[in-house]
Amino acid sequence: MPATPPTTVDHQRLIVQLQGGDAGALSSLYDAFASVTYRVCLRMLVSPEDAEEVLQDTFLRLDAQAGRYDPARGTVQTFVLTLAHHLCLERLRARRARPQAQDGALNDPAFDLPAPAATHDPLDQVLIDAALSALPASDRQLLEDMFFGGYTHAELTARTGLPLGTVKSRLRRALLKLRERMQP
Template identity: 80%
Template sequence: MPAPLPTALDHQGLLVQLQHGQEGALKALYDALAGVTYRVCLRMLVSPEDAEEVLQDTFLRLEAQAGRYDPARGTVQTFVLTIAHHLCLERLRARRARPQARDGAVDDPAFDLPAPSPARDPLDQALLGAALRSLPDTDRLLLEGMFFGGYTHAELAARTGLPLGTVKSRLRRALLNLRRRMTP
């Protein structure tokens, strides 16, 4: 029988161990969260080499910033993915490049969920997929552009032709809808 999937509570316990300098805690968190973190980095950066570098930097920064984690603001996975997201944005902005469509594909309005990994809760994945599908197409595309494309609000407004205030309002509404749908 396979080992049970780590839960958010397990991740939180590992982060507390990391905060107290216990050996093995960072490796255990890496083992549990590296798969989903790498897929987010790859989605944003396209380059496997860049994604691997940002993945490593993410866990180095996690070790340095473990004390900043606040369970009231989200899960450990959310904390790690936020670190990765910010590092990807820094890299995208530093090279002034945007991800290119892979294999000559055009922009697909469908949101590609990362492939399941042993460290990912299938229920969370199903809830996220359903929540994203329930959003209006424009809101979902704006979220993708912001989180995976690395575009700023102003850049999204220019790309879509929507007023800046509308872009900001739609993104805020979409994030609140996702949070509401993802909270049990």
């Protein structure tokens, strides 16, 4: 009989163990979330070398900041991906560059790899895809530029020519629509 994939409760238990200094818990969390974390980092940074470094830094930061995890604010996966996202933004801002899509970079098979069974629920992906496709294309692009491109509101204003208030309003509206559509 195949092993059952870890659940959110299992991941929360691992965080508690990590808070207690259990190095095995960090290893288990790495096994559970490294693949999806790497893909997010690669999407944001484009460079595989940078993505690998941020992946490693993410789990070092997770080890140091496990005590900040609050289950009321999201899942362990969300916490890990938020750490990675912030580290990617730091890297982007530090090098004063934005990710430039290289020929075929977005067609890279790494972006098409499914997450390990332990962290990927096909129903979740269908819900995410449906929620994103329900957004107007311009709002979806603003979200992608903000999240994956690391652009600030002011930079999005300069890129799109939209007023700052409009950019902020569209982003907020898009996030609220996503939240609404993602609710069970």
